[in-house]
Amino acid sequence: MSEVIVVxxxxxxxxxxxxxxxxxxxxxxxxxxxxxxxxxxxxRNLDVVMGLENRIVYNLVDxxxxxxxxxxxxxxxxxxxxxxxIPSAQTRDKSAVNPxxxxxxxxxLKEQFDYIILDCPAGIEQGFKNAIAGxxxxxxxxxxxxxxxxxxxRIIGLLNAYEMGQIDLVVNRLRPDMIKRxxxxxxxxxxxxxxxxxxxxxxxxxxxxxxxxHGEPLVCSDTPAGKAFMNICNRILGQDVPLYSPEREKSIWxxxxxxxxxx
Amino acid sequence: MGKLWLFRKxxxxxxxxxxxxxLLISDRIDCSPEVMxxxxxxxxxxxxxxxQIDTSTxxxxxxxxxxxxxx
Numbered sequence: 118m119s120e121v122i123v124v125x126x127x128x129x130x131x132x133x134x135x136x137x138x139x140x141x142x143x144x145x146x147x148x149x150x151x152x153x154x155x156x157x158x159x160x161r162n163l164d165v166v167m168g169l170e171n172r173i174v175y176n177l178v179d180x181x182x183x184x185x186x187x188x189x190x191x192x193x194x195x196x197x198x199x200x201x202x203i204p205s206a207q208t209r210d211k212s213a214v215n216p217x218x219x220x221x222x223x224x225x226l227k228e229q230f231d232y233i234i235l236d237c238p239a240g241i242e243q244g245f246k247n248a249i250a251g252x253x254x255x256x257x258x259x260x261x262x263x264x265x266x267x268x269x270x271r272i273i274g275l276l277n278a279y280e281m282g283q284i285d286l287v288v289n290r291l292r293p294d295m296i297k298r299x300x301x302x303x304x305x306x307x308x309x310x311x312x313x314x315x316x317x318x319x320x321x322x323x324x325x326x327x328x329x330x331h332g333e334p335l336v337c338s339d340t341p342a343g344k345a346f347m348n349i350c351n352r353i354l355g356q357d358v359p360l361y362s363p364e365r366e367k368s369i370w371x372x373x374x375x376x377x378x379x380x
Numbered sequence: 381m382g383k384l385w386l387f388r389k390x391x392x393x394x395x396x397x398x399x400x401x402x403l404l405i406s407d408r409i410d411c412s413p414e415v416m417x418x419x420x421x422x423x424x425x426x427x428x429x430x431x432q433i434d435t436s437t438x439x440x441x442x443x444x445x446x447x448x449x450x451x
Contacts, residue, residue: 263396263403270404299391306393310400 119227122234122353123252125276127268129239131260132289135325136346137236138166140256142334143350145200149231152191154222155205156248157238158213164204168332169194178206181218187225196333201230211243216250223251232353241275249276254283256316260290261302266310273313285316287349292321304360317349318360409442416442423449 124137134155141153155163158178164170175190180203187203194200206213226233235252238244249255255276259269269286276284288307295301302310304318322342328335335343336350348358406413424435433451441448 261393263400266400267403267407270407274408296393299393302393302396306397310397310404 119231119233120254121223121227121252122232122254122256123237123248124234124256124258125237125245125248125272126239126258126265127241127272128259128265131258131265132319132325133239133258134162134166134236135329136256136258136287136289136319137234138163138334139336139342139346140350140353141232141234142167142194142197142200143336143347144232144234144353145194145197146337146347147350147354148199149354150199150229151232151234152201152203152226152230153234153236154203155236156214156219156244157236158205158244159207159210160238161205161207163236164192164202165332166329167194167202167334169202169204170332173204176204176206178209178213181214181222187222211238211247214247216246219247220251241271245272245275249279249281252281254285255281256285256287257313258287258289259307259311261288261296261304261307266302266307270311273311284313286311286313287317287319288315289319290321291318315360316352317345319345405442409447416440427451 122140124133124140126133134157137153141151145151153163153167154177155161156177157163161176164173169192172192175185177190179185180187180190190203191201192204194202223233223235233251235248237248257269257272257276259265273284286308288304291304292301296303304315308315320341322340324335324338324340325342328338334346336346337343348360351358402413406416409416411419420438420440423440424433424438427433427438427449428435435451437451439450441450
């Protein structure tokens with residue numbers, strides 16, 4: 118059965134686009150047919166994060182306005198079979214699309230794809246309403262900072278008001294050293310405050326910046342963030358995966374265990 | 381290290397958590413802590429009118445969908 122997932126946060130710059138790109142790519146690596154949709158009209162970003170900016174011909178607004186067929190706007194990612202992107206329009210604004218049109222589009226895409234991932238713009242205005250219109254479930258991305266958590270709480274309230282089927286939380290940019298010192302809220306603290314189901318925790322990882330520089334999602338790489346994103350994808354597919362923590366991997370027992378597993 | 385726990389400086393993450401807890405309650409029901417205190421006083425007044433309760437132990441819990449009153 119197909120699922121439409123919206124990745125949202127309220128606050129900007131917490132990692133919505135990176136999360137969308139990596140979850141989409143991860144699900145494709147796991148053998149699913151995936152389409153990523155950038156719904157941030159006017160400020161398109163998902164295409165550069167995915168490294169597909171040079172292949173754009175048609176965009177989301179073209180599809181909605183009927184200037185092209187859906188198939189023409191789908192950019193096939195040659196590196197990952199099954200992965201597609203519908204880019205956003207750069208020269209238009211949020212009012213170019215309305216929630217009904219988005220609902221219709223996601224319904225049509227459900228016939229062809231297993232997962233439709235919508236990258237939501239920051240804020241709670243028109244762009245947010247467009248993005249959540251056709252979604253079956255939402256992933257709320259936040260960081261362990263007061264401003265991001267406050268906005269995430271507001272978004273969760275709005276998603277509840279719109280009767281979103283399922284709401285999951287991803288806590289991004291965690292720094293184990295700061296948490297240990299007591300200078301950063303832990304995953305448990307954030308979940309406790311927001312009281313919402315935790316889908317994944319991603320530790321701050323410089324590889325994210327490097328992978329974005331290259332335009333290649335890091336989900337299948339052997340990096341802390343890559344592994345954390347892969348775990349999230351497996352959880353979306355219904356598997357029970359323990360929370361990834363770099364601390365645990367560093368512990369002597371984990372390493373000894375690893376050696377024995379290899380033997 | 382070696383400091384008495386009484387003089388221990390509160391960790392910044394604890395400060396953040398405490399601030400958020402209060403902030404989110406007023407955000408969720410869209411009113412300020414002062415207004416909430418007034419609501420609490422009014423509810424206490426009404427309750428006292430019909431039943432015997434100890435207003436000093438009255439507790440109000442605001443969540444997204446409901447308001448719970450404990451005493």
